[in-house]
Amino acid sequence: xxxxxxxxxxxxxxxxxxxxxxxxxxxxxxxxxxxxxxxxxxxxxxxxxxxxxxxxxxxxxxxxxxxxxxxxxxxxxxxxxxxxxxxxxxxxxxxxxxxxxxxxxxxxxxx
Amino acid sequence: xxxxxxxxxxxxxxxxxxxxxxxxxxxxxxxxxxxxxxxxxxxxxxxxxxxxxxxxxxxxxxxxxxxxxxxxxxxxxxxxxxxxxxxxxxxxxxxxxxxxxxxxxxxxxxxxxx
Numbered sequence: 001x002x003x004x005x006x007x008x009x010x011x012x013x014x015x016x017x018x019x020x021x022x023x024x025x026x027x028x029x030x031x032x033x034x035x036x037x038x039x040x041x042x043x044x045x046x047x048x049x050x051x052x053x054x055x056x057x058x059x060x061x062x063x064x065x066x067x068x069x070x071x072x073x074x075x076x077x078x079x080x081x082x083x084x085x086x087x088x089x090x091x092x093x094x095x096x097x098x099x100x101x102x103x104x105x106x107x108x109x110x111x
Numbered sequence: 112x113x114x115x116x117x118x119x120x121x122x123x124x125x126x127x128x129x130x131x132x133x134x135x136x137x138x139x140x141x142x143x144x145x146x147x148x149x150x151x152x153x154x155x156x157x158x159x160x161x162x163x164x165x166x167x168x169x170x171x172x173x174x175x176x177x178x179x180x181x182x183x184x185x186x187x188x189x190x191x192x193x194x195x196x197x198x199x200x201x202x203x204x205x206x207x208x209x210x211x212x213x214x215x216x217x218x219x220x221x222x223x224x225x
Binding site: 096 | 214
C-alpha cells in the first residue's frame with residue numbers, strides 16, 4: 001500500500017492551543033499536500049510543499065517536510081473551534097495529481 | 112476557485128443494481144479526473160485515474176469491470192458501480208485537474224447499498 005500514516009489518530013486540545021500532526025510516507029515524492037475534511041464532507045486543500053522545500057507557511061498553518069525521513073508535520077497555531085475537522089496528508093509522487101492519502105488525524109478543538 | 116460538482120450527493124440502491132455517479136468540472140476543462148473511495152472513519156483511497164478520451168488506469172485491487180469509469184469529455188467523468196453490494200457502500204469522491212495544476216475535489220457522493 002502506498003498510503004501514508006499519520007499520528008496522532010485523534011487529538012483534542014483547548015481553543016488557543018497549537019495542534020501538531022505528523023505524516024510519514026513510503027515513497028519518493030514530487031510534493032506533499034495537506035487537506036482538511038469536515039465530517040462527511042468534501043476536501044479542502046490547505047497547503048502544498050514541494051520536495052525541494054523544507055518549510056512553508058500559510059496564515060496559521062506551518063508545514064515542514066523532511067524528505068530524508070519521509071515525514072511531514074502540520075502545525076496549526078492559535079487553534080479555533082472551527083478548526084475541528086479531520087486532517088489528511090497526501091503525497092503526489094510524480095506531479096501527476098494522483099494522490100495517496102495518509103490515515104488522517106481527527107482534531108477536536110474545545111471552545 | 113474552480114468548482115467540481117458530483118451528482119447525486121447521496122444515493123441508496125438495492126443490492127445487485129448499478130449506480131452511476133457523475134463528476135463535473137464546472138468552470139475549467141479537466142484533462143484528468145481521479146476517483147477515490149472513503150469508508151467511514153477511514154482515509155481516501157485512490158481507485159482510478161481517467162484521462163479524457165482514453166481508458167482509465169486502475170489502482171491495484173480495484174476491479175475495473177465492477178467500477179466502470181468513463182471520461183467522455185473534458186468536463187465530465189462518470190463512475191458506475193455495477194452489481195452493487197452492501198460492501199460497496201462508501202463515500203465516493205472525485206477530483207479534477209487541468210494539466211499539472213492542483214486538483215479540485217468534488218463534494219462527494221454517499222452510496223448506500225441495501
